[in-house]
Amino acid sequence: xxxxxxxxxxxxxxxxxxAAAVTAAEGGASVIALEKTNHTGGTALRANQLFxxxxxxxxxxxxxxxxxxxxxxxxxxxxxxxxxxxxxxLIDMSTETxxxxxxxxxxxxxxxxxxxxxxxxxxxxKPDPPQPGLGGAAVMMRKLEEKARVLSVQILLKTPAKKxxxxxxxxxxxxxxxxxxxxxxxxxxxxxxxxxxxxGHHRAPFGIPGLVGEGIRMAKEVGAETTEGTMPPPFGGxxxxxxxNLTSPVTGSFMYPHLMVNLFxxxxxxxxxxxxTPFGGxxxxxxxxxxxxxxxxxxxxxxxxxxxxxxxxxxGIAQAGNPTTTINRExxxxxIASILEKGSGMVIVANSIDELAEETGIDKEGLKKTxxxxxxxxxxxxxxxxxxxxxxxxxxKRPRFYASRSMGSTGxxxxxxxxxxxxxxxxxxxVIPGLYAAGGDMVCNLYKDIYPNILxxxxxxxxxxxxxxxxxSALEYIRTVNDR
Numbered sequence: 001x002x003x004x005x006x007x008x009x010x011x012x013x014x015x016x017x018x019a020a021a022v023t024a025a026e027g028g029a030s031v032i033a034l035e036k037t038n039h040t041g042g043t044a045l046r047a048n049q050l051f052x053x054x055x056x057x058x059x060x061x062x063x064x065x066x067x068x069x070x071x072x073x074x075x076x077x078x079x080x081x082x083x084x085x086x087x088x089x090l091i092d093m094s095t096e097t098x099x100x101x102x103x104x105x106x107x108x109x110x111x112x113x114x115x116x117x118x119x120x121x122x123x124x125x126k127p128d129p130p131q132p133g134l135g136g137a138a139v140m141m142r143k144l145e146e147k148a149r150v151l152s153v154q155i156l157l158k159t160p161a162k163k164x165x166x167x168x169x170x171x172x173x174x175x176x177x178x179x180x181x182x183x184x185x186x187x188x189x190x191x192x193x194x195x196x197x198x199x200g201h202h203r204a205p206f207g208i209p210g211l212v213g214e215g216i217r218m219a220k221e222v223g224a225e226t227t228e229g230t231m232p233p234p235f236g237g238x239x240x241x242x243x244x245n246l247t248s249p250v251t252g253s254f255m256y257p258h259l260m261v262n263l264f265x266x267x268x269x270x271x272x273x274x275x276x277t278p279f280g281g282x283x284x285x286x287x288x289x290x291x292x293x294x295x296x297x298x299x300x301x302x303x304x305x306x307x308x309x310x311x312x313x314x315x316g317i318a319q320a321g322n323p324t325t326t327i328n329r330e331x332x333x334x335x336i337a338s339i340l341e342k343g344s345g346m347v348i349v350a351n352s353i354d355e356l357a358e359e360t361g362i363d364k365e366g367l368k369k370t371x372x373x374x375x376x377x378x379x380x381x382x383x384x385x386x387x388x389x390x391x392x393x394x395x396x397k398r399p400r401f402y403a404s405r406s407m408g409s410t411g412x413x414x415x416x417x418x419x420x421x422x423x424x425x426x427x428x429x430x431v432i433p434g435l436y437a438a439g440g441d442m443v444c445n446l447y448k449d450i451y452p453n454i455l456x457x458x459x460x461x462x463x464x465x466x467x468x469x470x471x472x473s474a475l476e477y478i479r480t481v482n483d484r
Contacts (some may be wrong), residue, residue: 001183006032006154008474009174009188011161011215014042015460016439017194018144019467020474024192025151027475032186033153034176036160037210041141042196043440044460048136049122050108051461052098053091057108063120067091073119074452081448085420090446090458090465097465098123104143114456115255115275115311122457137460159184161214164191164435166222171434174218189481190434190474193219193424194467197440198414215441216416222435225417225427227444249327250335250347253304254404255311257392258294259374262287265357265366267374270386274406275311278450284406293348293360293403295371297396305329336402348403356401371396415444422470434477436470439463 006029010021013035021033052058053070071091075084098108107126113119125136148155158179165173171191176184195215220226257271268287271294274280284292304310308325339347350356353371357364375397377383381390416437417425424435439462446462 001185002178004032004154004184004186006030006186006188007478008032008190008192008471009034009186010192010194011174011218012036012042012195013040013145013148013155013157014194014196014439015044015047015141015463016441016467016470017042017192018141018148019464020192020194020438020471021153021155022144022148022151023468023471024475025148025153027471029471029475029478031148031151031153032188033148033155034159034161034174034184034186035155035157036195036214038157040145040155040157041138043211044137044141044463046137047460048127049112049124049457049460050098050101050137050140050464051121051455051457051459052094052123053121054095055098055108055123057111057123058120061111061120063111065119065121067094070119070121070455074455074458077452077454078448078450083418083420083445086418086422086445089420089469090462093465093468094461097461097468100468101140101143104140104147106140106143112456114277114453117276118454118456121455156184161195161218164218164222166432169433171222171432189478190436192467192470192474193416193435193437193441194439194470195441197443211440213414215437216414219416219424219432219435219437219441223426223432224424224435225429227414227417248335249332250339252309252311252327253296253301253332253402254294255309256296256300256304256394257311257388258296258300258394259371259396260292260294260406261362261367261370262292263289263362265363265368265370267370267385268292270383270388272388272392277453280406282450290407292406293362294406295356295396295401295403296394297402298398298400300394300396301332301402303394305332346405348405350401350403351399353401356403360403360405415440415442418442418445421473422466423473434474434481436474438466438470442466 008024008029008031010017010031010033013033017033018040021031024031053065053067071088074087108123109126110124111120112122112124125139127136128139159176161174161176163175164171173185173187174191178184193215196211197216198213216226257275260271262268269283284290305327336349340349348359350359353368354364357367375395378393378395383393418437419425422436422438423431424437425431
Protein backbone atom coordinates (compact mmCIF):
# COMPACT_ATOMS: atom_id res chain seq x y z
CA UNK A 1 0.00 0.00 0.00
CA UNK A 2 1.24 3.44 -0.94
CA UNK A 3 0.84 6.07 1.77
CA UNK A 4 0.49 9.81 1.29
CA UNK A 5 -0.01 12.63 3.77
CA UNK A 6 -1.72 15.95 3.07
CA UNK A 7 -3.96 18.51 4.71
CA UNK A 8 -6.71 18.12 2.11
CA UNK A 9 -7.56 15.43 -0.44
CA UNK A 10 -9.64 16.44 -3.44
CA UNK A 11 -11.59 13.89 -5.47
CA UNK A 12 -11.01 14.56 -8.47
CA UNK A 13 -9.09 17.01 -10.75
CA UNK A 14 -12.05 18.13 -12.88
CA UNK A 15 -13.92 21.42 -12.96
CA UNK A 16 -14.83 21.75 -9.27
CA UNK A 17 -11.87 19.65 -8.14
CA UNK A 18 -9.16 21.79 -9.71
CA ALA A 19 -10.82 24.97 -8.43
CA ALA A 20 -10.92 23.45 -4.94
CA ALA A 21 -7.34 22.21 -5.08
CA VAL A 22 -5.91 25.55 -6.20
CA THR A 23 -7.97 27.54 -3.69
CA ALA A 24 -6.89 25.26 -0.84
CA ALA A 25 -3.24 25.48 -1.89
CA GLU A 26 -3.50 29.28 -2.13
CA GLY A 27 -4.69 29.16 1.47
CA GLY A 28 -1.52 27.39 2.54
CA ALA A 29 -2.75 23.78 2.68
CA SER A 30 -0.93 20.78 1.28
CA VAL A 31 -3.23 19.17 -1.30
CA ILE A 32 -3.45 15.87 -3.15
CA ALA A 33 -5.96 15.47 -5.98
CA LEU A 34 -7.00 11.97 -7.05
CA GLU A 35 -8.13 11.80 -10.67
CA LYS A 36 -9.38 8.57 -12.20
CA THR A 37 -8.73 9.55 -15.83
CA ASN A 38 -5.41 10.27 -17.51
CA HIS A 39 -6.03 14.02 -17.72
CA THR A 40 -7.41 16.95 -15.75
CA GLY A 41 -10.27 19.30 -16.62
CA GLY A 42 -13.37 17.13 -16.42
CA THR A 43 -16.57 18.32 -18.04
CA ALA A 44 -15.21 21.84 -18.50
CA LEU A 45 -13.34 20.50 -21.52
CA ARG A 46 -16.76 20.49 -23.24
CA ALA A 47 -17.73 24.01 -22.14
CA ASN A 48 -17.02 27.52 -23.37
CA GLN A 49 -18.72 29.97 -21.00
CA LEU A 50 -18.75 31.16 -17.40
CA PHE A 51 -21.60 32.63 -15.35
CA UNK A 52 -21.03 36.07 -13.88
CA UNK A 53 -23.12 39.02 -12.74
CA UNK A 54 -21.78 42.61 -12.54
CA UNK A 55 -18.65 41.74 -14.52
CA UNK A 56 -16.40 44.29 -16.18
CA UNK A 57 -17.59 43.10 -19.59
CA UNK A 58 -21.22 43.62 -18.59
CA UNK A 59 -20.40 47.14 -17.40
CA UNK A 60 -18.60 47.92 -20.67
CA UNK A 61 -21.65 46.76 -22.61
CA UNK A 62 -23.90 48.68 -20.19
CA UNK A 63 -25.78 45.55 -19.21
CA UNK A 64 -27.42 46.47 -15.92
CA UNK A 65 -28.45 43.17 -14.28
CA UNK A 66 -27.53 43.29 -10.58
CA UNK A 67 -26.66 40.46 -8.25
CA UNK A 68 -29.77 41.16 -6.23
CA UNK A 69 -31.92 40.90 -9.36
CA UNK A 70 -30.16 37.73 -10.51
CA UNK A 71 -30.77 36.11 -7.12
CA UNK A 72 -34.47 36.93 -7.28
CA UNK A 73 -34.76 35.64 -10.86
CA UNK A 74 -32.97 32.40 -9.98
CA UNK A 75 -34.98 31.67 -6.85
CA UNK A 76 -38.31 32.57 -8.43
CA UNK A 77 -37.50 30.37 -11.43
CA UNK A 78 -36.68 27.49 -9.06
CA UNK A 79 -39.76 28.27 -6.90
CA UNK A 80 -37.47 28.57 -3.86
CA UNK A 81 -36.89 24.81 -3.85
CA UNK A 82 -33.09 25.10 -3.52
CA UNK A 83 -30.68 26.40 -0.86
CA UNK A 84 -31.20 30.17 -1.01
CA UNK A 85 -28.17 31.05 1.07
CA UNK A 86 -25.90 28.92 -1.10
CA UNK A 87 -27.32 30.39 -4.31
CA UNK A 88 -26.91 33.92 -2.95
CA UNK A 89 -23.29 33.15 -2.06
CA LEU A 90 -22.58 31.72 -5.53
CA ILE A 91 -24.08 34.69 -7.34
CA ASP A 92 -22.29 37.17 -5.08
CA MET A 93 -18.89 35.53 -5.65
CA SER A 94 -19.32 35.13 -9.42
CA THR A 95 -17.41 38.35 -10.12
CA GLU A 96 -14.58 37.30 -7.83
CA THR A 97 -14.33 33.89 -9.53
CA UNK A 98 -14.23 35.47 -12.99
CA UNK A 99 -11.52 37.94 -11.92
CA UNK A 100 -9.59 35.03 -10.40
CA UNK A 101 -9.39 33.49 -13.86
CA UNK A 102 -8.59 36.81 -15.53
CA UNK A 103 -5.64 37.13 -13.17
CA UNK A 104 -4.45 33.75 -14.49
CA UNK A 105 -4.59 35.08 -18.06
CA UNK A 106 -7.99 33.80 -19.19
CA UNK A 107 -9.84 36.20 -21.52
CA UNK A 108 -13.61 36.53 -21.84
CA UNK A 109 -14.64 38.03 -25.15
CA UNK A 110 -18.40 38.26 -25.30
CA UNK A 111 -21.71 37.82 -23.49
CA UNK A 112 -24.65 35.66 -24.47
CA UNK A 113 -28.02 34.48 -23.28
CA UNK A 114 -29.58 31.10 -24.06
CA UNK A 115 -32.58 32.43 -25.92
CA UNK A 116 -34.99 35.36 -26.12
CA UNK A 117 -35.98 36.55 -22.67
CA UNK A 118 -32.85 35.12 -21.06
CA UNK A 119 -30.21 37.13 -19.24
CA UNK A 120 -26.72 37.84 -20.57
CA UNK A 121 -24.78 36.12 -17.82
CA UNK A 122 -22.77 33.64 -19.91
CA UNK A 123 -19.28 34.96 -20.65
CA UNK A 124 -17.60 33.33 -23.65
CA UNK A 125 -14.05 32.15 -23.05
CA LYS A 126 -11.49 33.06 -25.70
CA PRO A 127 -10.26 29.68 -26.94
CA ASP A 128 -6.62 28.86 -27.53
CA PRO A 129 -6.09 27.91 -30.29
CA PRO A 130 -9.09 29.78 -31.73
CA GLN A 131 -11.58 27.33 -33.19
CA PRO A 132 -15.35 26.84 -33.14
CA GLY A 133 -16.86 24.58 -30.54
CA LEU A 134 -17.31 24.06 -26.85
CA GLY A 135 -13.69 23.59 -25.85
CA GLY A 136 -12.89 27.18 -24.94
CA ALA A 137 -13.09 26.47 -21.23
CA ALA A 138 -10.20 24.05 -21.63
CA VAL A 139 -8.09 27.21 -21.40
CA MET A 140 -9.43 27.76 -17.89
CA MET A 141 -8.62 24.21 -16.87
CA ARG A 142 -5.13 24.44 -18.31
CA LYS A 143 -4.48 27.62 -16.32
CA LEU A 144 -5.80 25.95 -13.16
CA GLU A 145 -3.58 22.91 -13.64
CA GLU A 146 -0.56 25.12 -14.23
CA LYS A 147 -1.28 27.06 -11.07
CA ALA A 148 -1.91 23.87 -9.11
CA ARG A 149 1.53 22.55 -10.01
CA VAL A 150 3.18 25.88 -9.15
CA LEU A 151 1.50 25.61 -5.73
CA SER A 152 2.82 22.04 -5.31
CA VAL A 153 -0.57 20.34 -5.56
CA GLN A 154 0.05 16.63 -6.16
CA ILE A 155 -2.23 15.36 -8.94
CA LEU A 156 -2.36 11.58 -9.09
CA LEU A 157 -3.78 10.59 -12.48
CA LYS A 158 -5.40 7.22 -13.19
CA THR A 159 -5.96 6.86 -9.45
CA PRO A 160 -9.69 6.61 -8.72
CA ALA A 161 -10.85 7.03 -5.14
CA LYS A 162 -12.66 4.00 -3.74
CA LYS A 163 -13.49 4.63 -0.09
CA UNK A 164 -13.55 7.39 2.50
CA UNK A 165 -11.90 6.71 5.85
CA UNK A 166 -13.88 7.75 8.91
CA UNK A 167 -12.45 7.42 12.40
CA UNK A 168 -14.15 8.53 15.63
CA UNK A 169 -16.78 10.38 13.58
CA UNK A 170 -14.19 12.37 11.58
CA UNK A 171 -13.09 11.99 7.96
CA UNK A 172 -9.38 11.23 8.13
CA UNK A 173 -8.48 10.01 4.68
CA UNK A 174 -9.36 8.22 1.49
CA UNK A 175 -8.37 4.98 -0.18
CA UNK A 176 -7.79 4.79 -3.92
CA UNK A 177 -6.31 2.42 -6.47
CA UNK A 178 -3.57 3.30 -8.93
CA UNK A 179 -3.18 2.14 -12.53
CA UNK A 180 -1.18 -0.90 -11.37
CA UNK A 181 -3.94 -2.02 -9.02
CA UNK A 182 -2.07 -1.03 -5.87
CA UNK A 183 -4.03 0.47 -2.98
CA UNK A 184 -3.23 4.11 -2.32
CA UNK A 185 -4.08 5.68 1.03
CA UNK A 186 -4.12 9.43 1.55
CA UNK A 187 -4.16 10.42 5.21
CA UNK A 188 -5.60 13.91 5.55
CA UNK A 189 -7.68 16.23 7.68
CA UNK A 190 -10.41 16.97 5.12
CA UNK A 191 -11.76 15.53 1.88
CA UNK A 192 -13.54 17.45 -0.88
CA UNK A 193 -15.80 15.36 -3.13
CA UNK A 194 -15.83 16.66 -6.71
CA UNK A 195 -16.23 13.53 -8.84
CA UNK A 196 -18.92 14.91 -11.16
CA UNK A 197 -21.92 13.13 -9.70
CA UNK A 198 -24.01 11.01 -12.03
CA UNK A 199 -23.08 12.95 -15.16
CA GLY A 200 -22.68 9.71 -17.11
CA HIS A 201 -25.34 7.68 -15.30
CA HIS A 202 -28.43 6.30 -17.01
CA ARG A 203 -30.48 9.07 -15.44
CA ALA A 204 -28.51 11.88 -17.05
CA PRO A 205 -30.04 13.07 -20.33
CA PHE A 206 -26.75 14.29 -21.79
CA GLY A 207 -24.25 11.97 -20.22
CA ILE A 208 -20.55 12.58 -19.75
CA PRO A 209 -18.92 9.14 -20.06
CA GLY A 210 -17.39 7.81 -16.85
CA LEU A 211 -19.27 9.93 -14.31
CA VAL A 212 -21.14 7.26 -12.39
CA GLY A 213 -21.63 8.72 -8.93
CA GLU A 214 -18.59 7.41 -7.05
CA GLY A 215 -18.43 10.47 -4.80
CA ILE A 216 -22.10 10.22 -3.91
CA ARG A 217 -21.72 6.51 -3.14
CA MET A 218 -18.67 7.10 -0.92
CA ALA A 219 -20.45 9.88 0.95
CA LYS A 220 -23.47 7.69 1.54
CA GLU A 221 -21.26 4.96 2.97
CA VAL A 222 -20.07 7.31 5.73
CA GLY A 223 -23.56 8.50 6.63
CA ALA A 224 -24.29 11.34 4.22
CA GLU A 225 -27.83 12.19 3.16
CA THR A 226 -28.18 11.70 -0.59
CA THR A 227 -30.99 11.95 -3.12
CA GLU A 228 -31.82 9.20 -5.60
CA GLY A 229 -32.96 11.55 -8.34
CA THR A 230 -35.81 11.17 -10.80
CA MET A 231 -34.13 11.82 -14.13
CA PRO A 232 -35.48 9.63 -16.95
CA PRO A 233 -33.32 7.25 -19.00
CA PRO A 234 -31.32 8.84 -21.82
CA PHE A 235 -32.38 8.65 -25.44
CA GLY A 236 -30.73 8.90 -28.78
CA GLY A 237 -27.82 6.46 -28.79
CA UNK A 238 -24.72 8.04 -30.21
CA UNK A 239 -26.52 11.36 -30.62
CA UNK A 240 -26.64 11.58 -26.84
CA UNK A 241 -22.87 11.78 -26.56
CA UNK A 242 -22.73 14.61 -29.11
CA UNK A 243 -25.84 16.45 -27.94
CA UNK A 244 -23.78 19.45 -26.89
CA ASN A 245 -22.21 19.90 -30.34
CA LEU A 246 -23.60 23.38 -30.74
CA THR A 247 -21.50 24.13 -33.82
CA SER A 248 -23.80 21.90 -35.87
CA PRO A 249 -25.85 23.91 -38.41
CA VAL A 250 -28.55 21.27 -38.17
CA THR A 251 -28.81 21.75 -34.40
CA GLY A 252 -29.08 25.48 -35.00
CA SER A 253 -31.86 25.03 -37.54
CA PHE A 254 -34.07 23.28 -34.98
CA MET A 255 -33.80 26.09 -32.40
CA TYR A 256 -36.64 27.90 -34.18
CA PRO A 257 -40.20 27.46 -32.80
CA HIS A 258 -41.22 25.04 -35.55
CA LEU A 259 -44.36 22.96 -35.62
CA MET A 260 -44.05 20.43 -32.79
CA VAL A 261 -46.18 17.30 -32.45
CA ASN A 262 -46.34 14.27 -30.17
CA LEU A 263 -46.62 10.63 -31.24
CA PHE A 264 -50.33 11.10 -31.87
CA UNK A 265 -49.45 13.76 -34.43
CA UNK A 266 -51.00 16.48 -32.28
CA UNK A 267 -49.69 19.85 -31.17
CA UNK A 268 -49.52 20.21 -27.39
CA UNK A 269 -47.98 23.64 -26.79
CA UNK A 270 -47.25 27.06 -28.19
CA UNK A 271 -43.88 26.20 -29.69
CA UNK A 272 -42.49 29.60 -28.69
CA UNK A 273 -42.37 28.25 -25.13
CA UNK A 274 -39.79 25.64 -26.17
CA UNK A 275 -37.27 28.41 -26.81
CA UNK A 276 -36.78 28.32 -23.03
CA THR A 277 -35.62 24.70 -23.00
CA PRO A 278 -36.68 23.79 -19.44
CA PHE A 279 -40.25 24.80 -20.26
CA GLY A 280 -40.15 22.85 -23.49
CA GLY A 281 -38.74 19.87 -21.61
CA UNK A 282 -41.60 19.98 -19.13
CA UNK A 283 -44.19 20.02 -21.91
CA UNK A 284 -42.55 17.14 -23.77
CA UNK A 285 -42.09 15.10 -20.58
CA UNK A 286 -45.84 14.60 -20.15
CA UNK A 287 -46.36 13.30 -23.70
CA UNK A 288 -46.44 9.63 -24.66
CA UNK A 289 -42.95 8.13 -24.27
CA UNK A 290 -41.74 11.62 -23.24
CA UNK A 291 -41.29 12.24 -26.95
CA UNK A 292 -42.10 14.95 -29.51
CA UNK A 293 -40.88 16.09 -32.93
CA UNK A 294 -40.05 19.53 -34.34
CA UNK A 295 -40.82 19.64 -38.06
CA UNK A 296 -39.97 22.00 -40.92
CA UNK A 297 -39.80 21.74 -44.71
CA UNK A 298 -37.45 22.49 -47.60
CA UNK A 299 -38.70 26.07 -47.94
CA UNK A 300 -37.80 26.81 -44.33
CA UNK A 301 -34.37 25.25 -44.78
CA UNK A 302 -33.80 27.45 -47.86
CA UNK A 303 -34.97 30.47 -45.86
CA UNK A 304 -32.36 29.79 -43.16
CA UNK A 305 -29.61 29.36 -45.73
CA UNK A 306 -30.54 32.58 -47.54
CA UNK A 307 -31.33 34.74 -44.50
CA UNK A 308 -29.52 33.13 -41.58
CA UNK A 309 -30.84 31.50 -38.45
CA UNK A 310 -33.38 33.56 -36.54
CA UNK A 311 -32.67 31.61 -33.33
CA UNK A 312 -29.03 30.53 -33.68
CA UNK A 313 -28.79 29.42 -30.06
CA UNK A 314 -25.53 27.67 -29.30
CA UNK A 315 -24.60 27.62 -32.99
CA GLY A 316 -24.27 31.37 -32.92
CA ILE A 317 -22.18 31.56 -29.76
CA ALA A 318 -19.85 28.61 -30.31
CA GLN A 319 -17.90 30.14 -33.19
CA ALA A 320 -14.77 31.02 -31.23
CA GLY A 321 -15.72 34.61 -30.52
CA ASN A 322 -17.09 35.25 -34.00
CA PRO A 323 -20.84 34.83 -33.45
CA THR A 324 -22.81 34.20 -36.59
CA THR A 325 -26.26 33.25 -37.81
CA THR A 326 -25.05 32.13 -41.22
CA ILE A 327 -25.14 28.54 -42.44
CA ASN A 328 -24.16 27.33 -45.88
CA ARG A 329 -25.90 24.71 -47.97
CA GLU A 330 -22.86 22.46 -48.32
CA UNK A 331 -22.21 22.37 -44.60
CA UNK A 332 -25.85 21.73 -43.80
CA UNK A 333 -26.20 18.89 -46.29
CA UNK A 334 -22.96 17.30 -45.12
CA UNK A 335 -24.11 17.41 -41.49
CA ILE A 336 -27.51 15.92 -42.38
CA ALA A 337 -25.81 13.10 -44.28
CA SER A 338 -23.48 12.40 -41.35
CA ILE A 339 -26.34 12.28 -38.82
CA LEU A 340 -28.42 9.99 -41.00
CA GLU A 341 -25.45 7.68 -41.57
CA LYS A 342 -24.95 7.32 -37.81
CA GLY A 343 -28.58 6.27 -37.50
CA SER A 344 -29.28 7.82 -34.11
CA GLY A 345 -32.94 8.37 -34.96
CA MET A 346 -32.77 11.89 -33.51
CA VAL A 347 -33.00 13.59 -36.91
CA ILE A 348 -35.28 12.25 -39.65
CA VAL A 349 -35.54 13.37 -43.27
CA ALA A 350 -38.47 12.28 -45.45
CA ASN A 351 -39.83 12.96 -48.92
CA SER A 352 -43.49 13.00 -47.85
CA ILE A 353 -45.62 13.44 -44.75
CA ASP A 354 -46.58 9.76 -44.98
CA GLU A 355 -42.93 8.74 -45.04
CA LEU A 356 -42.17 11.10 -42.15
CA ALA A 357 -44.90 9.44 -40.08
CA GLU A 358 -43.52 5.99 -40.86
CA GLU A 359 -39.94 6.97 -40.02
CA THR A 360 -40.82 8.68 -36.76
CA GLY A 361 -43.62 6.43 -35.50
CA ILE A 362 -46.04 9.37 -35.42
CA ASP A 363 -49.68 8.47 -36.08
CA LYS A 364 -50.05 9.10 -39.82
CA GLU A 365 -53.62 10.38 -39.89
CA GLY A 366 -53.05 12.55 -36.83
CA LEU A 367 -49.95 14.10 -38.37
CA LYS A 368 -51.61 14.79 -41.72
CA LYS A 369 -54.58 16.43 -40.01
CA THR A 370 -52.33 18.61 -37.85
CA UNK A 371 -50.13 19.68 -40.78
CA UNK A 372 -53.21 20.72 -42.77
CA UNK A 373 -54.58 22.66 -39.81
CA UNK A 374 -51.21 24.27 -39.09
CA UNK A 375 -50.78 25.33 -42.71
CA UNK A 376 -54.17 27.07 -42.54
CA UNK A 377 -52.94 28.98 -39.51
CA UNK A 378 -49.89 29.99 -41.51
CA UNK A 379 -52.05 31.22 -44.40
CA UNK A 380 -54.31 33.30 -42.16
CA UNK A 381 -51.56 34.45 -39.81
CA UNK A 382 -53.55 33.34 -36.78
CA UNK A 383 -52.93 30.30 -34.59
CA UNK A 384 -56.37 29.78 -33.04
CA UNK A 385 -55.18 26.76 -31.01
CA UNK A 386 -52.20 28.15 -29.06
CA UNK A 387 -51.86 31.77 -30.29
CA UNK A 388 -48.31 31.46 -31.57
CA UNK A 389 -47.13 34.74 -33.06
CA UNK A 390 -47.72 35.08 -36.81
CA UNK A 391 -44.03 35.72 -37.49
CA UNK A 392 -43.24 32.16 -36.35
CA UNK A 393 -45.93 30.48 -38.44
CA UNK A 394 -44.00 28.87 -41.28
CA UNK A 395 -45.94 26.33 -43.39
CA UNK A 396 -44.89 22.71 -43.77
CA LYS A 397 -45.59 21.98 -47.43
CA ARG A 398 -42.59 21.32 -49.67
CA PRO A 399 -40.44 18.15 -49.46
CA ARG A 400 -38.02 17.32 -48.09
CA PHE A 401 -39.36 17.33 -44.55
CA TYR A 402 -37.01 17.54 -41.56
CA ALA A 403 -37.84 16.37 -38.04
CA SER A 404 -35.88 16.40 -34.81
CA ARG A 405 -36.81 14.11 -31.95
CA SER A 406 -37.15 15.96 -28.63
CA MET A 407 -37.12 13.98 -25.38
CA GLY A 408 -38.45 15.28 -22.09
CA SER A 409 -35.55 15.18 -19.63
CA THR A 410 -36.95 16.89 -16.58
CA GLY A 411 -36.29 15.37 -13.19
CA UNK A 412 -34.48 15.81 -9.89
CA UNK A 413 -30.69 15.37 -10.02
CA UNK A 414 -28.83 13.10 -7.63
CA UNK A 415 -26.43 14.50 -5.10
CA UNK A 416 -25.09 14.82 -1.58
CA UNK A 417 -26.92 17.11 0.81
CA UNK A 418 -24.75 20.03 1.95
CA UNK A 419 -25.19 23.33 3.77
CA UNK A 420 -24.22 26.73 2.37
CA UNK A 421 -20.61 26.07 3.41
CA UNK A 422 -20.72 22.86 1.31
CA UNK A 423 -20.24 20.78 4.46
CA UNK A 424 -21.76 17.34 3.88
CA UNK A 425 -24.81 16.60 6.04
CA UNK A 426 -26.45 13.52 7.48
CA UNK A 427 -30.18 12.85 7.29
CA UNK A 428 -30.47 14.62 10.62
CA UNK A 429 -28.73 17.71 9.18
CA UNK A 430 -25.62 17.13 11.27
CA VAL A 431 -22.27 17.97 9.67
CA ILE A 432 -19.86 15.13 8.88
CA PRO A 433 -16.62 16.73 10.11
CA GLY A 434 -13.97 16.99 7.43
CA LEU A 435 -16.19 16.16 4.44
CA TYR A 436 -17.22 18.62 1.71
CA ALA A 437 -18.87 18.31 -1.69
CA ALA A 438 -18.72 20.49 -4.80
CA GLY A 439 -19.84 20.52 -8.41
CA GLY A 440 -21.79 17.57 -9.74
CA ASP A 441 -21.63 15.71 -6.44
CA MET A 442 -24.00 18.23 -4.81
CA VAL A 443 -26.18 19.55 -7.67
CA CYS A 444 -29.36 18.53 -5.83
CA ASN A 445 -28.75 21.62 -3.68
CA LEU A 446 -28.64 23.90 -6.75
CA TYR A 447 -31.29 22.47 -9.09
CA LYS A 448 -34.47 20.46 -8.77
CA ASP A 449 -36.65 19.38 -11.65
CA ILE A 450 -35.64 22.20 -13.98
CA TYR A 451 -32.37 23.80 -15.09
CA PRO A 452 -32.39 27.62 -14.89
CA ASN A 453 -30.82 28.36 -18.25
CA ILE A 454 -32.52 31.74 -18.09
CA LEU A 455 -29.27 32.68 -16.26
CA UNK A 456 -26.83 30.79 -18.50
CA UNK A 457 -23.36 29.63 -17.60
CA UNK A 458 -24.38 28.74 -14.07
CA UNK A 459 -23.54 25.01 -14.33
CA UNK A 460 -19.90 25.81 -15.06
CA UNK A 461 -19.79 28.84 -12.79
CA UNK A 462 -21.39 27.09 -9.84
CA UNK A 463 -19.13 24.04 -10.20
CA UNK A 464 -16.06 26.25 -9.97
CA UNK A 465 -17.39 28.41 -7.16
CA UNK A 466 -18.64 25.51 -5.03
CA UNK A 467 -15.16 24.05 -5.36
CA UNK A 468 -13.75 27.32 -4.03
CA UNK A 469 -16.29 27.46 -1.19
CA UNK A 470 -15.50 23.87 -0.22
CA UNK A 471 -11.78 24.65 -0.13
CA UNK A 472 -12.29 27.71 2.04
CA SER A 473 -14.53 25.78 4.42
CA ALA A 474 -11.98 22.96 4.60
CA LEU A 475 -9.20 25.45 5.33
CA GLU A 476 -11.22 26.88 8.19
CA TYR A 477 -11.89 23.38 9.52
CA ILE A 478 -8.31 22.17 9.45
CA ARG A 479 -7.22 25.26 11.37
CA THR A 480 -9.54 24.18 14.16
CA VAL A 481 -8.12 20.64 13.95
CA ASN A 482 -4.59 22.03 14.19
CA ASP A 483 -5.57 24.17 17.17
CA ARG A 484 -6.90 21.09 18.95
